Amino acid sequence: MKIMYNPNRFPFTDDLNYVLKGVGDAWAALKNQSILITGGTGIIGKWLIATLLHADQQLGLGIKITVVSRNPNVFRSAYPVFGENTRLTWVAGDVRKFALPKNAKFSHVIHAATDVVAAKSAEDVLDTCITGTRHVIEHARRCSTSRLLLLSSGAVYGKTPHELGAIPEAFMGSLDCLSSDSAYGQGKRVSEMLCAIENEKGKINIPIARCFAMVGPYLPMDKHFAIGNFIDSIIRNQPIIINGDGTPVRSYMYMADVVLRLWLLLLKGRGGMAYNIGGEEPVTIEELARLAVRILKSEVDIRIENKALHGAHANTYYPDNRRLRSEFGLDPGTGIEEAIQRTAAWYQSS
DSSP, rough: OOOOOOOSSSHHHHHHHHHHHHGGGGGGGTTTOOOOOOOOTTTHHHHHHHHHHHHHHHHHHOOEEEESSOHHHHHHOOOHHHHHOOEEEESSSSSTTOOOOOTTOSSSEOOOOOSSOOOOOHHHHHHHHHHHHHHHHHHHHHHHHHEEEEEEEGGGGBBBBBOOOSBOOOOOBBTTTTTTGGGHHHHHHHHHHHHHHHHSSSSSSSOOEEEOOEEEOOOOOOSSOOOHHHHOOOOOOEEEESSOOOOEHHHHHHHHHHHHHHHHEEEEEEEEOEEEEESSSOOHHHHHHHHHHHHTTOOOOOEEEEETTTTOOOOOOOBBBHHHHHHHTTTSSSSSHHHHHHHHHHOOOO
């Protein structure tokens, strides 16, 4: 069954309004300001731009938005709903090398660039994290930036002991320095250190968002994201194939909840502090597949390629969000069932 997805549209209006209301009075800090966003063409970047444009329209913020992209023309051609907006200025270039006008000023910067979808070597991933972050910080210094948000990842925690459960920010973690599989996590660790050092200088306030798994509009349906693969298989009425044994434990946060938290951290988060952002309903990969089938009223088969080893502990990766929830008074957000429904509905809508 051939299905052509049309991602050239904004998220649901009620999702945009949900973020608008959730950020609330904090939007006022962006009144007549300029913001720089790196990584603006990824899933999080699209949501940041869409919600900021909506806030600008509804609140009359008068904000100027500059977005760094390796190839803006290709993106604008694929997503004209973004490319045609006059509020957006595009800068072409790799995050490690892009140039800005000498007189550029940005009150706020969001550093979201590190493409985990495009196939890259471990060396390139590591260098993009470290050199890219250093380059963004240098621009922030020169452009009189007061607040910078670094998008990091739960990958900084590495492999966690099975008895830990939800991972708190205080967990120091462990990454294998001799494995190229650790390149992304190691790169994000160094990025956090660079930002912490800069924050200590007292001129730029730099909170850090450690993002975990997410689901929602713009999630690639044909890459390495399990929940996207499952929803795609159900929409296409094809069997769900789980290449592993189905025992890893994950949690998923809906994108409207993710981006709401990112805006709050940029505008109000404590500098030099890391905050987990992720779902609070842990499920195994097998449970996730069966949940998606039930929620979307499908009858597709679920095939698990490998058997779990007897006595082996499941790989777990989900966050403890108490720091962020307590500081901002947030509830857990959209439940996993509704998140799956909304994601599928967005991809199936015209």
